Amino acid sequence: MKPKILIVGGGYGGLRAAMTLQEGLNVDADVTLISKHDYHYQTTLLHKVAIGTLSARKSRVYFRKILDLNKVHFIKDKILSFEPEKKRVIGNGGAYEYDYLVIALGFKPDDFGIKGVDKYAHKLSSLNAALKLDKEIEYKFKEYCHTKNANDLSIIVCGTGFTGIEFSAELGSRISELCLIGGIPRDVPKITCIGRSERILPMFNQKASALAQKKLEAFGVEVICGGEVQECLEDGVIIKHKGEIKHIKGNTILWSAGVKGNDSVENSCLKNKKGRIEVDAFLRCPQYENIYVVGDCALATSRNAIHAPTAQLAAQMGDYVGKSLIKILNHKEQKEIFAFKHRGTVCSIGHTDGVGIVYKKNISGEIAAFLKNFIENKWLFGIGGIKLVFRKGQFRYRTSN
Structure with a gap:
């Protein structure tokens, strides 16, 4: 047999x-x-889907289109x-x-037993979860002219690893456009990124982490390092920071503090x-x-x-x-x-910027963004060839937006 x-x-x-x-x-x-699912998606790009800069159509790669079904059977x-x-x-x-x-x-996202995470926080655990978050953010910006609730435009990101930082930067890079579309003053929306570590992206060296934080803050993102989330609420999170208990307000919470x-x-x-x-x-x-x-x-x-x-x-x-x-x-x-074989790591800071380490050398700026796109496109090439890269790939001036 x-x-x-x-x-x-x-x-x-x-x-x-x-x-x-x-x-x-x-x-x-x-x-x-x-x-x-009957499709594959790149989890490293879910932050783009959650902000709306990568469409669901481009992010899905259907298994039956890339597999040779005479050699590999597929079952959903x-x-x-x-x-x-x-x-x-x-x-x-x-x-x-x-x-x-x-x-x-x-x-699966790990909530570490923290109260309220499962009930009130979004997680970028799947393509559908990212699409749901994108829909909520867009809806709150569009409805602000009726609600006038500033907390609806306050987004809290729990976690300063790759997912949290890339999401915060992607949102920060698009926030001016969302404000323009909704007729909202730029100083109303607020993005807060909270992490337990003493610096963001702790897997990088101190210089790269500091540079990433500087770029993130240039988008208007408030970074809180050394902040321990105690509880997630409907209208924000309770954190312990420098010995004080604080309530950070916001009606949209993303949990990206860890996985299991x-x-x-x-x-x-x-x-x-x-x-x-x-x-x-x-x-x-x-x-x-x-x-x-x-x-x-x-x-x-x-x-x-x-x-x-x-x-x-x-x-x-x-x-x-x-x-x-x-x-x-x-x-x-x-x-x-x-x-x-550890070839390097790149974290995108918006679509045209980033920081990273490639073959033990620090990189940043557009070269980092280029290499990030190159890595994503190399994966697509490996599973579907050059045609798939042209259809689904990441390029300097091309986004779903």
């Missing part, structure tokens, strides 16, 4: 594993990709549980059997920490050697991968697992352990 390879999750890791198998597998095997379904002893997973559509399983189910693994993994019999499985050097689940884990569901233990950018790490993991399975199905032993 043909060996069955089942990939659950169609993000960077899962899709890269499927594409690697599609391109390199030369033996007869049954490869299936399951995702709860949500995975609910795992039964590793029976070599199957359970979804809404039934049971799916496998000989080899690749878990790539992505992340998938709920289905967290509630499974697979040993995990907050939905993340600590993998071995070959990215296998220690309990079951026929189960591989990539992306946000994998807890990388090697020193160079722990703080790696998620998309870059997930894609490399998916590629490695795909190549490992090709070797195994060709009756060869995978002797090479997974090694993450």
Whole structure:
């Protein structure tokens, strides 16, 4: 019988594993990709969708358009549980059997048990969540002429990592246009970015972090470092800052303070920490050697991968697992352990600016923005070729706006 390879999750890791198998597998095997959506989207661009500078049409890449369906089957379904002893997973559509399983189910925002986060805060956890936030922000700006409620135009961002900073900068770069459209004085809208760390983007060195904050403040964003969120409310957040309890007012809250693994993994019999499985050097689940884990569901233990950018790490993991399975199905032993190649990290500050570290060198300004776009376009090229880049890619003067 043909060996069955089942990939659950169609993000960077899962899709890269499927594409690697599609391109390199030369033996007869049954490869299936399951995702709860019938499209892939770049999570690194969700902040643009949430501000309206990237449309839903451009952000979706449909699986059936980029996969060779003669080599990789696609099923739209949500995975609910795992039964590793029976070599199957359970979804809404039934049971799916496998000989080899690749878990790539992505992340879920972590509220750390803070009261009110789940009820009052938005999270950029999916394309639909980003579209919902965009619709709310646009509606509040358009209705301000009737409501005259300044708190409706006060946006609070909890988290000073990549998601929070890129969202704040994207919104800051568009705020003047939103004010012009709505006939709103520029000094009414307010963006506040709050983080627990003593500086923003703590994964960068101090110089890069300071430069990013300076650029962010030039957009009118107020940055509060060393602020610990105590509670989210309908009209703002309660924070502890420099020993004082403060109420930061705002009717739109984005929670981007941290992520954890998938709920289905967290509630499974697979040993995990907050939905993340600590993998071995070959990215296998220690309990079951026929189960591989990539992306946000994998807890990388090697020193160079722990703080790696998620998309870059997930894609490399998916590629490695795909190549490992090709070797195994060709009756060869995978002797090479997974090694993450950290090529650099870029944080966009609006569409034409940014900061980053590439091959251990600090970069900023338009060169950083160019490299950010290049990275996004390189991913598109890898899954759909040059035609997909021209249709969906990021370019200097081209946005959905």
